[in-house]
Amino acid sequence: xxxxxxxxxxxxxxxxxxxxxxxxxxxxxxxxxxxxxxxxxxxxxxxxxxxxxxxxxxxxxxxxxxxxxxxxxxxxxxxx
Numbered sequence: 001x002x003x004x005x006x007x008x009x010x011x012x013x014x015x016x017x018x019x020x021x022x023x024x025x026x027x028x029x030x031x032x033x034x035x036x037x038x039x040x041x042x043x044x045x046x047x048x049x050x051x052x053x054x055x056x057x058x059x060x061x062x063x064x065x066x067x068x069x070x071x072x073x074x075x076x077x078x079x080x
Contacts, residue, residue, distance in 0.1 A: 047055075
């Protein structure tokens with residue numbers, strides 16, 4: 001035979017409400033932290049992936065052109 005105790009019912013209700021409140025606080029803290037982190041990253045002036053790749057391609061092309069010009073200079077100096 002099982003009996004219902006109002007004390008246990010109230011305690012269970014209180015614990016459920018506390019868990020809900022804690023979850024709400026956790027979600028609010030996550031939201032605040034995300035917005036702070038996004039603002040911090042925006043203030044740091046990072047480059048985008050596309051900008052990085054474009055500069056990387058430009059550097060590669062410049063290195064290739066430099067090597068080509070070195071070879072031309074060496075060939076011209078060899079003729080003289």
